[in-house]
Amino acid sequence: MRRVHVAGPASRSDLANYTGLNRSTVGDLVAELTARGLVHERAGLRGAPGRPSPIVMANPNGITVLAVEIFTDSLAAAVIGLGGRVLARARLERPRDGSSPEATVARLAGICRTLLDGRADQPPIHAIGVAVAGVVRRTDGSLVVGPNLGWRDVSLADLIRTSLGLEVPVFTANDADLATLAEHLRGAGIGCDDFVCLWGEVGVGAGIIAGGRPLSGRSGFAGEVGHLPLSPAGRLCHCGARGCWETEVGEDALLRRAGRAGSGGPLAVDLILAMADAGDPDAISAIESSGRWLAIGLATVIHTLNPERIALGGFFASILPHARDALIRALGELAIEPLAVATIVPARLGADGPLIGAAELAFEHWLDDPASVPLIDRPAWSSAADRRGATKEVDATRLAI
Amino acid sequence: MRRVHVAGPASRSDLANYTGLNRSTVGDLVAELTARGLVHERAGLRGAPGRPSPIVMANPNGITVLAVEIFTDSLAAAVIGLGGRVLARARLERPRDGSSPEATVARLAGICRTLLDGRADQPPIHAIGVAVAGVVRRTDGSLVVGPNLGWRDVSLADLIRTSLGLEVPVFTANDADLATLAEHLRGAGIGCDDFVCLWGEVGVGAGIIAGGRPLSGRSGFAGEVGHLPLSPAGRLCHCGARGCWETEVGEDALLRRAGRAGSGGPLAVDLILAMADAGDPDAISAIESSGRWLAIGLATVIHTLNPERIALGGFFASILPHARDALIRALGELAIEPLAVATIVPARLGADGPLIGAAELAFEHWLDDPASVPLIDRPAWSSAADRRGATKEVDATRLAI
DNA sequence: GACGATTGTGGGGAGCAGCAACAAACCCGG
DNA sequence: CCGGGTTTGTTGCTGCTCCCCACAATCGTC
CATH class of the missing domain: 1.10.10.10 (Winged helix-like DNA-binding domain superfamily/Winged helix DNA-binding domain)
Structure with missing residues (x-):
């Protein structure tokens, strides 16, 4: 319901x-x-x-949650109300300076407080959802390892809770998984119970919905498809192995093939897309080459999971219009015929995906048990003691999941 | 319960x-x-x-089901009671003569009748479970395509039901999926909610348990890993694509590498294993090469699904003792470190797997709703009219799944 | 042989949800 | 404007499932 x-x-x-x-x-x-x-x-x-x-x-104001996102290049936060309505939002560039978890969370807390101060007359936040670029342990929500952040074993939930001084439950998960959840509920994957979302930026990752439920695997690593060993004689990957899929379909591979290696960032990709629009043959062939490699990895995913629909997000969504033909053609050669029914679509939520997914994660508890929301005699939040008691209980159930 | x-x-x-x-x-x-x-x-x-x-x-006699198996090389049937007890069993070689579904089912019905006649004094069968080497449509249980059988669009359930003259519900599924279900419930995957079972014979397929539930994908094709495109410059596969995993890890690949191409069958594999036992360097290196290719595909599966445990069945279980070292070493190079926690074990149920899984499938309905089993005033099976009525109802719910 | 511990048993009751009959609100046709 | 047909909300009742509590049964142990 x-x-x-x-x-x-x-x-x-x-x-x-x-x-x-x-x-x-x-x-x-x-x-x-x-x-x-x-x-x-x-x-x-x-x-x-x-x-x-x-x-x-x-009622968007019935339950409101704070969704935050910790990426390699940016920090973001939003206040999101029931029904998925974004009530306030802020984003911040983050320098790749290898700053510590504490410093990063402090900056994040800054924008969060700005958002929350703007809503001082509204009911307070009910929970916090965190999307982070790294592997999260399901049992306690701590970050096991965030390769691109350079972090390891960080108890993010506690850090954020204390930093904000809010006594509410904090739920943490991987950014790609949350963005996939968001696409599944409110984006390109609506109504699709066997859905895969492929995210490409510098690295490549996927989120998987199987049988209507998120598939996270034993320890939350499911969907780390960037390191599929698809190119045995390929280049060395930063992960140490040779020929990871990422080395053939990541942003860097496209830039390399277009003769612009080294000039990173989305701007460089936009330039190549513009060149392809203008008919530049090198740019077009580089994009088509990415499309073919994309097909090889997608064939792997399709043969393993047999999804109904696959959404491409991030950098992949940008190149999809130019790469589509090459991709579909290569897929037709690689996939057993009846499997090829998976439709390939671009992701719909764009950069908001992880935030919306984080909010969904935070809502989950109340959606499972709406009876735990206090009755309409609202100013329940005026009693700090009550609030703390309730929070404790919630935390216990969270750990029991 | x-x-x-x-x-x-x-x-x-x-x-x-x-x-x-x-x-x-x-x-x-x-x-x-x-x-x-x-x-x-x-x-x-x-x-x-x-x-x-x-x-x-x-109580093994509380509910008994008939489990049958239609393989490329053999037909088998068993009567299995509640609790997974095998009460009777029979197996038959099947010539690869491309015989029709009707002829095959007729032979199968023969052994089934023998089994059932031996139990004439016992309560009758409650349901039939069918394991077949091919892709099965989930909605109506018909065989969409069985490549190695050479069949297409066969309504197996009806065929078997009419051929046996039993008015009981018939449940059909893919053999690898059922063997995986069996291993999950009573074999190498007990208590493991994120489990993959890899079956190798001539072809290669996998069954997947994700989050405790079978993962079948949109149309039941999930786990068709034999055709992962892992060897871009590899050999042509019978599926039409180039470099499928199957062409590198199937039985034929091992025989080819050991210099015995063409001599098919499990006997040829046993010979090579015996040679390896005796220290023959060619045989050992052929097996190790298979082990390395096995690792490449397993790395793909691990990165996509992050299973807790992977069981190797069929031909793979035979070569595992000799290939283990090469496999583990290659996996260590290919997999992101924390993912490598998936343990590799041999399957435990052997050739009985598909039959036990098929029985489990047939039990499923009564386990979901034990109240539909008639009360102890048993001779309910003396009234054919009652039975037919009940069957009809069951069929309706099955279609609604 | 008494005591504590663990478990089966039976009666009472709370909560959830279905059922059936009735009332409310709509469209349509005369 | 008014009645018939249709869909839907409302209300009281019933049945089912399962929990709680008090009590009895049976064990090991001191």
Whole structure:
């Protein structure tokens, strides 16, 4: 039920159909959610015969969470309300100076406080979701290793909680996984239960939704497809192995093939795209070559997971229009015919993906158990003691997941 | 609860702990299952303080299913009882003569009838599970394509049902997926929620358990890893593509490297293993080469799925003792370090895997809903009308899955 | 042989959800 | 403008599942 609320407004009878519950039960539940301030009801639209069914919609201010993102090149934060509405947002460039987790979180806390101060008259944040470029341990949400950040074994959740001085639960996960979750719920993967999202920047990673659920693997490393050994005689990868997929389809590979090695960054890629638009044969052939290598890795993913749809994000979304033909052609040669039904689409949420996914992660707990949201006699947040008690309980259940 | 019954005997208090249910509730449920003849209770073992807890164990004759297997080289059938007990079994060589589905099923029906006749005094079969070497459509259980059988679009379930004249539901699935399910429940993958089983014979395929559930993909093709494009400059595969993994790690590749191309079959492989045992350097190097290629594909699987454990079955299990060192060494070079935690083990169930998995598939329906098993006033099977009615209902729910 | 520990048993009750009948609100046709 | 048909919300009742609690049974141990 809560799920439907996070997937858009719906009439009561739609909800009854969707959940398979009785009209009476739906009515009771909606009443309870209204009492807790989680949903609004609006007069239903007429036009059909029969009594009009009220439209139930999520109340963005019913639950609000803080979503933050720690990337190699940027920090970002947003306040996101129920229903996925972005209520406030801020982004900051981050120099690649190998700064410590503490310093980075301090800067992050700065923008967060700015966002929160702008909402001082609104109900406070219910939870914090963190998207970080690295591997996160599922059991306690700590960062095991963030290769591009140069961090290792950081207890990010505690760091952020204390740095912000907020006594709310903090949920942490990998950025690609969260962006994939976001695309699955509100982007290119809506309604698709076997979905893969491939993210390409300097490195390459994927997020996987299998059977409607995120697939994280034993320790959260699933989807590290950047290091598939696809090119046995290929170049040395920074991971130490030879011929990783990343060395053939990453940004650097495209720049190299276009004769612009060394000049990193999205601007260089944009230049090559512009050249290809103008008909430059070297640029076009470089992009097509990336497309063919993309197909080789995608064939691997398709044969292993048989997804219904694959979304390409980041740098891959940019080159997709130019690389599509070469990619599809190569896929047709590599994939067993009936498997090739996976459709390739660009990601839709762009740079907001990880933030929206982090928010979704933070919402999860309340969506699982909306009864834990206090009743409408709101100023519950005026009592610090109550809040702390509630937080503790939540933390315990989180650890038990 | 039923799940625990199929995973071995357990005391009542164990069940209460495992399910989180109350002692009273467990008592009620066990009583109901006993009334339906699904479980027995035996005096609990003493030795601990406190009142001894009765041991609950599955009753093999409570539900019995017929499991059949249609392979390229062999046909097999078994009668399997609740708890996974094999009550009767038969296997038959199948010539690779491209015989039709009808002829094959007729031969299969022969051995099935022999098995069933030997149990004429026992309660009849409750369901049929079919393991077939090919791709099966999940919605209706028909065979989409069986490349090695040379079949296409065969409605196997109906064929088998009419051929045997039994009005029971028939469940069909891919052989590798079922063998993996079997290994997960009762073999090398017990208690492992992120598990991959790699089957090598002439072709190569994998079954995947992700997050405790079978991963079949959009249309059941997941795990077709034999055709991963890992060797761009490699040999032509019978699938039409170039450099499929299969061409480097299949039986034929080993025979080729050992200088015995053409002489197919498990006997040829055994010969090479014997030569390696005797210290023959060519045989050893051929096996090690297979081990290295195995590692390349496994690295792909590991980076994509991050399994906790990988079981090698069929031909791979045979060469594992000799190939292990080369495999582990190559994996160490290819895999990002923390990922390499996946342990590689041989499959445990051997040739029975697909049959046991097929039985598990057939049990599934009753395990989901034990209440649908008639009460102990058994001779319910004396009324053909009742049986047919029940079957129809079951079929409807199966289609709705 | 008494005591503590552990577990099965039975009655009462809370919570969730379905069912059926009724009321409300809409469209449409006369 | 009004009644029929249709769809949907509302209300009271019922049934099911499972928890809680008190009690009895059975063990090891002192």
